[in-house]
Structure formats: C-alpha cells, structure tokens
Amino acid sequence: MKADPRGVLTGVHFIDGDHACCEGALAAGARFAAGYPITPSTEVVERFASRVPTVGGTFIQMEDELAASITLQGAVWGGAKAFTVTSGPGFSLMMEHIGYAAMTETPCVFVDVQRGGPSTGLPTLPAQADMMQARWGSHGDYEIIALCPNSPQECFDLTIKAFNLAEEFRVPVMFMMDEVVGHMTEKVVIPPADQIEVTPRRHTRKSVDNYLPYETNGDMVPDMAHAGEGYKFHVTGLTHDEHGYPNMTPPVQDKLVRRLQNKIRAAADRIAMFEEQNLGDAEVVVVSYGITSRVAQRAIDLARQKGLKVGKLRLITAWPFPENKIRELSLKVKAFVVPELNLGQMVHEVERAAAGKAKTFAVSHAGGSVHHPEDILKVIVEASR
Amino acid sequence: MQLTEIRVAGFGGQGVILSAIVLGKAASIYQGAFATMTQNFGPEARGGACSAQLIVSDSPVLYPYVSQPDILVVMSQEASNRFVSELKDGGTLIVEQDLVRVSELKGNVKVYSVPATRIAEELGKRMVLNSVMVGFFTAVTHLLEPDAVRKAVADSVPASFRDLNLKAFERGFEYGATAQAVSPQSLEDAGVAYAQE
Incomplete structure (x- = not known):
C-alpha cells in the first residue's frame, strides 16, 4: 500500500541522517516511538517528538532504555508501527527486549546510531562496533534483519525498508547507523506519498472464532489479530504453541525456534541488499x-x-x-x-x-x-x- | 565546481552551523552540485567553540571530513588560533576583522576581512552576522552562484526574519564585491594581524 501523505514531508531537504531517519519512520507509518535520549541518536526522537503530534501519534520519553524497548512493543500489539532509537550503551540495555521481540514476533525497528565503545566510550564520535551485538546480543537462537545506511538519503529510504521488512517477517529490524552518517548533512529527496510503498501489518483474515495467534497457515510467518475487535490472543516470551500459551516441551521449542530462524534464513537471498x-x-x-x-x-x-x-x-x-x-x-x-x-x-x-x-x-x-x-x-x- | 573543502569556525550562537547549512544547501539544492556538512561543537549551547565542515563538489562527496580547507572562515580568536595552520597553501582565509587577529599565516594565503558583526548591528540585529558573512563569502570566493545562495538564505531562516537576513546577505555581498585580498605580509598594515613575539 501507499504511504499516508500526512507523514510524508515531500520535497528536497538539506538535513542530517538522524532527521532523515525520523522522516523515513514517519513516511513508513510509524506513529509511536519510545526513547531515552543518548548521543548521537537524540536528534531522531527530538524531531519525531515535534513532528508526530501533527500527524496523529505519540512519543514517550521513558525512564530508561529497558522501558523504551518494551513500551514500543506494547504499542505494536495495540496496532501501531513503532520504533526506538539509541546508541551503544542504550543498545546494550535493550538486548533483553530485542530477544522478546524476536520470540513474540513483534514487528518493530531498533535504530542504533553507533558510537565508540565499550561502555560509554566516545559519545560524540563514530564506530561500527555493535554489528555483532545486533546479531547476537540477546540470548537464545533467533534471527534479525540489520540494515546499514551510508548517507542521509539512505537513512530516509532504508528506514522505510526497515519498517517494511519488520512487518513482512514479523521480526525486530536493527537500523545500524553510525555517528558520521547520523550527524552528516546532505541533500535528501523525499518523494510524494504515492511513490512510497509501505507494507501493512499482516492482519488475519480469519474470524474471531477460528483465529490462533501463532498458526502459520502454510507460511512461515503467522498473522496478527486486530486489537480491540474481539480476537483473543496471548503474548509471552516463554516457549509457546500456536495458541500463544506457554508450552514448554522440547518438540514445541524445536518447532518454534527453528521457525524463527528459518523464516529469515529461507528468505535471506531475497532480503539481502548490496x-x-x-x-x-x-x-x-x-x-x-x-x-x-x-x-x-x-x-x-x-x-x-x-x-x-x-x-x-x-x-x-x-x-x-x-x-x-x-x-x-x-x-x-x-x-x-x-x-x-x-x-x-x-x-x-x-x-x-x-x-x-x-x-x-x-x-x-x-x-x-x-x-x-x-x-x-x-x-x-x-x-x- | 571542483572539490572544495571549507571550514567555518567561531563560537556557539554566531550562526556558524547555519552559515554552513546555507552554503551547502545553495550548492546541493539550488546549484545541482553535491555537498556534505559535518559539525563539531562543545557541550555548551552558546559561547563554546563551534565549527562546521563543508565539502562541495561536482561529483558525490565520499570522504566526509575536511583535512586541509581550501577556504577557512574564522569568526572568533579561538577558532583562528586553532584552525589557521590547517589552511591549504594558496587557500583563502576569511576573518571577522573586529573579533580576530590572525598570525602565523603561510605566505601565499589570500586573506579577506569583514566587520560582519558591526554590519549586522547597523542592520539592527547582531544575530544576522552569519548572513553578512555568507554574503561576503559568496562575493569573494566566487564558488557559488549568488542567486543560489540567496534562495538558500531565504528558506533557511524563520519567515519573520527572512527580509532582514536577505538584507544582511546583500550588505555582506556588497562589502565583498569591493574587498581586496590582503597578503599575509601586509596584514599588519591592514589591521587584521599582529606579529607574534
């Protein structure tokens, strides 16, 4: 489907990568962000906080990154497209909830504007040292998708792509910027809304009575329920069966965790962009x-x-x-x-x-x-x- | 336009970053070239050292940082002390003449000076000194088309200050149109340098 024109700032701009990422999120349909400010990523949510009320959405500055990274998932289950933004130290704190998003198949985007580490390291200076953390930072077996823009223009274009991939595969997508790209100002062209393709949520077509939250129906990705329309669903980080309820047996674990991996691995060549x-x-x-x-x-x-x-x-x-x-x-x-x-x-x-x-x-x-x-x-x- | 490295430096509150944004916008949006700007600033909102790096070129800019500026604009003494030695041989130095005394210049640098703050004060708002500087820059460097820069000034400032900034641009431009480059050897006579003891 096409982007909602209210979120699309069509025109030619001279903006930095952080601001372009924010515009990409708005164009992709993100209407909720939760964040805890951290250099060099703060400009993304700063702009989102000032822009999103004009398009009908919410930004919440949370008490810390753990809160931010789980609040956004609540918003997703409530029906919103949502993301959070951070840098290394905050990314470390979010790892628990990245695993939660992978396990519960919550489509969402984590933006990490990378700076020098370990620990608080170099707050205002670049690094690309969170690449393995993006892949392996949370415990257990899972797959994620990670994108790496190299210009403010790509911060816009690929943020839309990140949201689209998140929806298609119901997976947390890591948007791996770096301080230079985030703070670099260049020309960014934002096309009209009718030229921006956005992937809608995979909502079930089944009736309230026939819906199972984690039934895959021959595909590898289950469909989600419309919140508030009478569908019953349960979301847990515990190993769960098609009903979404805990079922902590080796066969269920095997089936679930292999599917979480395979839904990405089987599509790897299609997802790969270079x-x-x-x-x-x-x-x-x-x-x-x-x-x-x-x-x-x-x-x-x-x-x-x-x-x-x-x-x-x-x-x-x-x-x-x-x-x-x-x-x-x-x-x-x-x-x-x-x-x-x-x-x-x-x-x-x-x-x-x-x-x-x-x-x-x-x-x-x-x-x-x-x-x-x-x-x-x-x-x-x-x-x- | 061949690849040109520019550094604009001063203290926070002078509009250092905005002047680089205006120049970059003129090059990349209104003149069809490429521009990449990065910035450095201290933790202070105002008063701290502040500098912007801008690279403009006919082809996409790859390396994001300025190593040896072709053009250096200094609007504070601290900025001058810190960056003057980086200037490329044969490069252009633009100084805010009431705020900066330069020293230790290489022999073949072209120096232009402008009382940008004073001109802005004459216009009634010191805040527009950066637009004066952008006008002066446009006139003395011949790097960018004046109309491209005018458009960039107009769409980079709040609507209520547009006319004032455009006026400031014109005053700086006129001042630059008749300005003569001074060689480092005669800087002292021109009152923009001092000999270091």
Missing part, C-alpha cells in the same frame, strides 16, 4: 558498509588508478549476512579486504563464507574517526600481491 561495482574483473573485493563504504570507495578509486583490479561489495543488509554472494565471489577472486570501524566483526563472517577459497584481510580501526583512505589502499595493495 551494491556492487567492478566485480567482473576484480581480483580483490573490498567489502564495507555504512560510512566506511564511502571512505573505501576513495581507496578503491585510488587503487584502480594504480591499475589494480579492485571491486566493491557494499553491504546494505549486514544481517542476514549475504554469505552466498561472498561464497560465489570467493571462487574467483584472490582476496577480500574488509575495512570497518571496529577491531574485526563482519570480517569474521566474510572469512567464514569464503571458507579458505580466498584470503581475507581486515582493516581495523578502534573508532573515533573514519579510516584514512590510504590505510585501506595499503591493504588493497598487499592483498593484490
């Missing part, structure tokens, strides 16, 4: 994401000027990791070079998928700034030998 360039003749492929992909582009351009056969694979979805793409490339390239603003996270996934068929080089950075393109270039040259 940008590729010069992969045809590439001997070395630079794999990057977020702000680092722009710095890497400069290194790639310099390397190609030197005559090196370098290609680019920019991850737009980090999770599910596009392992088939890496596997396929590993059969024909010499090496992967993986710059990221951490001491090595997604590089391990690249290495795992390459499975020894191609070498993998990390270009690590502890955060606080971005790489110098020359540092990436040096490793490209080394990898090309």
Whole structure:
C-alpha cells in the first residue's frame, strides 16, 4: 500500500541522517516511538517528538532504555508501527527486549546510531562496533534483519525498508547507523506519498472464532489479530504453541525456534541488499558498509588508478549476512579486504563464507574517526600481491 | 565546481552551523552540485567553540571530513588560533576583522576581512552576522552562484526574519564585491594581524 501523505514531508531537504531517519519512520507509518535520549541518536526522537503530534501519534520519553524497548512493543500489539532509537550503551540495555521481540514476533525497528565503545566510550564520535551485538546480543537462537545506511538519503529510504521488512517477517529490524552518517548533512529527496510503498501489518483474515495467534497457515510467518475487535490472543516470551500459551516441551521449542530462524534464513537471498561495482574483473573485493563504504570507495578509486583490479561489495543488509554472494565471489577472486570501524566483526563472517577459497584481510580501526583512505589502499595493495 | 573543502569556525550562537547549512544547501539544492556538512561543537549551547565542515563538489562527496580547507572562515580568536595552520597553501582565509587577529599565516594565503558583526548591528540585529558573512563569502570566493545562495538564505531562516537576513546577505555581498585580498605580509598594515613575539 501507499504511504499516508500526512507523514510524508515531500520535497528536497538539506538535513542530517538522524532527521532523515525520523522522516523515513514517519513516511513508513510509524506513529509511536519510545526513547531515552543518548548521543548521537537524540536528534531522531527530538524531531519525531515535534513532528508526530501533527500527524496523529505519540512519543514517550521513558525512564530508561529497558522501558523504551518494551513500551514500543506494547504499542505494536495495540496496532501501531513503532520504533526506538539509541546508541551503544542504550543498545546494550535493550538486548533483553530485542530477544522478546524476536520470540513474540513483534514487528518493530531498533535504530542504533553507533558510537565508540565499550561502555560509554566516545559519545560524540563514530564506530561500527555493535554489528555483532545486533546479531547476537540477546540470548537464545533467533534471527534479525540489520540494515546499514551510508548517507542521509539512505537513512530516509532504508528506514522505510526497515519498517517494511519488520512487518513482512514479523521480526525486530536493527537500523545500524553510525555517528558520521547520523550527524552528516546532505541533500535528501523525499518523494510524494504515492511513490512510497509501505507494507501493512499482516492482519488475519480469519474470524474471531477460528483465529490462533501463532498458526502459520502454510507460511512461515503467522498473522496478527486486530486489537480491540474481539480476537483473543496471548503474548509471552516463554516457549509457546500456536495458541500463544506457554508450552514448554522440547518438540514445541524445536518447532518454534527453528521457525524463527528459518523464516529469515529461507528468505535471506531475497532480503539481502548490496551494491556492487567492478566485480567482473576484480581480483580483490573490498567489502564495507555504512560510512566506511564511502571512505573505501576513495581507496578503491585510488587503487584502480594504480591499475589494480579492485571491486566493491557494499553491504546494505549486514544481517542476514549475504554469505552466498561472498561464497560465489570467493571462487574467483584472490582476496577480500574488509575495512570497518571496529577491531574485526563482519570480517569474521566474510572469512567464514569464503571458507579458505580466498584470503581475507581486515582493516581495523578502534573508532573515533573514519579510516584514512590510504590505510585501506595499503591493504588493497598487499592483498593484490 | 571542483572539490572544495571549507571550514567555518567561531563560537556557539554566531550562526556558524547555519552559515554552513546555507552554503551547502545553495550548492546541493539550488546549484545541482553535491555537498556534505559535518559539525563539531562543545557541550555548551552558546559561547563554546563551534565549527562546521563543508565539502562541495561536482561529483558525490565520499570522504566526509575536511583535512586541509581550501577556504577557512574564522569568526572568533579561538577558532583562528586553532584552525589557521590547517589552511591549504594558496587557500583563502576569511576573518571577522573586529573579533580576530590572525598570525602565523603561510605566505601565499589570500586573506579577506569583514566587520560582519558591526554590519549586522547597523542592520539592527547582531544575530544576522552569519548572513553578512555568507554574503561576503559568496562575493569573494566566487564558488557559488549568488542567486543560489540567496534562495538558500531565504528558506533557511524563520519567515519573520527572512527580509532582514536577505538584507544582511546583500550588505555582506556588497562589502565583498569591493574587498581586496590582503597578503599575509601586509596584514599588519591592514589591521587584521599582529606579529607574534
């Protein structure tokens, strides 16, 4: 369906990534956010708090991140599209409820504007060191989706995508920004509402009497009830059967948890988004994401000027990791070079998928700034030998 | 427009960030080029050191930070002391002449000075000193089309202050249209520099 024009600020703007993310959420139909302010993410909810009353919605500043991350899920079950916004220290506090959202299949979006860590680290400076936490931060087996914008324009476009994926798969989607992208101001084009596709909630078509909250009906994703229309449902973080009630037996656990994984894994190739360039003749492929992909582009351009056969694979979805793409490339390239603003996270996934068929080089950075393109270039040259 | 790195620096409350937004908007929205702005500021809302980095180019901007500005605008002494040494050889330095005394300049830098605060006060509101500065910048650098910048000023300020800001832009622009670049060697005579002991 098309976006509700009330939430769409159609026009050409010069705004930062945080504000663009907020506009993306409004365009996607988000009408509820709960948050606890934290640099460098605060501008997202600041703008949401001032904009959402004009389109009919609510922002609540909660007492902490635990409260924010569960309040938004209440809003979702009440029928709203909802999200929260945070940075590293707050993201850590939200992990319990990310697991809850995965287990209860609550469609929602968690925006993490990454800054230097661990702990309170570098509040106003960038990092990309929450990438593994986004995937594995909560206990138990589950799958999530994570997107990595590299510009304010993508903060707008991909926030809409994040909400759409959340609704389609009933999964918490991690929106993994970084401080540079969040605070960087560039031109952002917001199209008219009738050009923005939004995914509606998967509401059941079954009658009140025939509805089971976690019945999948041949699909891998169950449909939700309309709150307040007489449907009976129960939501729990305990292992549950199709009725939504606790049923803590190994067979039910096996069926449920495998489905939570498989609904994403089976669709991984369809969900995966990446940008590729010069992969045809590439001997070395630079794999990057977020702000680092722009710095890497400069290194790639310099390397190609030197005559090196370098290609680019920019991850737009980090999770599910596009392992088939890496596997396929590993059969024909010499090496992967993986710059990221951490001491090595997604590089391990690249290495795992390459499975020894191609070498993998990390270009690590502890955060606080971005790489110098020359540092990436040096490793490209080394990898090309 | 070839890739040009710009830093605007001063203290919070002078409209440092807004002037970079206006210039970036002019380049990317009204002139069809690309612009990327990032900013640094202290915890204070006003009075703290504040600077904006703006990169404009005909092609998409990849690296987000300014390393060696081609153009440096300094509106406070602290900003001048901190950033003047970064200026590129042959670059352009624009100073708020009543607030900044520059020193330790490289030989081939072009220096332009403007009493932006005083001009803004003459217009009745010191607050519009940034629009004076943007006008002056537009005239002396020839980097952006004046009409593009006028449009960007008009849609970046509250409606009730639009006319005043446009007037401030014109005053700065006129001042810049007749301004002469001063070489570092003759700065002292021009009253914008002091020799360090």
